[in-house]
Amino acid sequence: MLLYDPAMGVLVNNPDVIITYILIWVVGLAVGSFLNVVIYRLPRGESINRPRSHCPHCKTPLHWYDNIPVISYVFLMGKCRQCHERIAVRYPIVELTNPILWMINYMLFGWSWYTLLISVVTTIFIIIAWIDIDEMLIPDCLNLILLVLSIIAIFVTVPERAHDFAVSKWDHLFGLSIAVVFLTIRMIGLRFSKTEIIGCGDIKLIAVIGLLLGWQLTLLGIMFASFLAVLVELPLRFLKRKAKEDSLPFGPYLIFGFLLSLYYGSQIVHWYLSLIA
Ligand SMILES: [Zn+2]
Incomplete structure (x- = not known):
């Protein structure tokens, strides 16, 4: 797969570069998912690690498989599994913004x-x-x-x-x-x-x-x-x-x-x- 290597300034097929991009996206999405929690709880003075993530409508705690960044949102078609209430589209947007910015940082400033x-x-x-x-x-x-x-x-x-x-x-x-x-x-x-x-x-x-x-x-x-x-x-x-x-x-x-x-x-x-x- 051809990907942009900031060190060379060209598209390359290099396993190191591919792994770097995968790392940026996996860690970036995980952190992005956590950002939704921080954005909601920090101004309310609530604890950031407890309780577990839950649906804002029916308060049902989320299973790990309903809490996978972006993928769960797409899979559940933007609705809560329990109460079928719509999940705001900003959640996946926040999740995606983080790895996108990380990727730009890497592409512009290298490793x-x-x-x-x-x-x-x-x-x-x-x-x-x-x-x-x-x-x-x-x-x-x-x-x-x-x-x-x-x-x-x-x-x-x-x-x-x-x-x-x-x-x-x-x-x-x-x-x-x-x-x-x-x-x-x-x-x-x-x-x-x-x-x-x-x-x-x-x-x-x-x-x-x-x-x-x-x-x-x-x-x-x-x-x-x-x-x-x-x-x-x-x-x-x-x-x-x-x-x-x-x-x-x-x-x-x-x-x-x-x-x-x-x-x-x-x-x-x-x-x-x-x-x-
Ligand atoms: Zn719900």
Whole structure:
């Protein structure tokens, strides 16, 4: 089977590469399945490992064969075996997103410590995006994990692909200061118009990603996020699906922007710098 080998940059028929992809999908799906549990239980302060996974409608605990990521969903045709209530399609979507992001990480950054670290980051990204959609908040513990990962990242060799332009240690530290700008905007908004322009959780997320990616890629990510938020939210409001005063969860857009920036930001900044140089 021909698969993309990031080390060679071409399609190869190599058993090592095939095993790597299988590993990414098997472990990635298992973790993805666990993410559904985390997304549901973490904001409710429930234990993450107990009780066993159960149907949200009839509370029947799931057999292991009804709990196989994606496969069980397809096999049960999206319905609970006991109560035949529909299972939300977002469960298999969450499960699939994780190995897909892991696979992109591997294809872009190869088999490295950086890839391992970034894969934990992208998994946390999925949790943050969905909890923010559900609850309009980003739990501090998730930002804290990202902070620890960002600090470790300073000592990890970054593959060439991730930084086409030089990002110094200072650029990473300077990335933290972007959050200060948004904190100021938030305070001005609260003081003068009594509106929350940007949430505390979003600002903390910007701070830790600033440290992780450096200020250039972080700014780019926020630009992507804002652009996307306008593009999606404006039609939604226009169609009156949402009331004007409803605040929007900015987290998912930030996550999407940071992912784009992580994967292609370096090339975009490099291209831009070549234009003005
Ligand atoms: Zn059920």
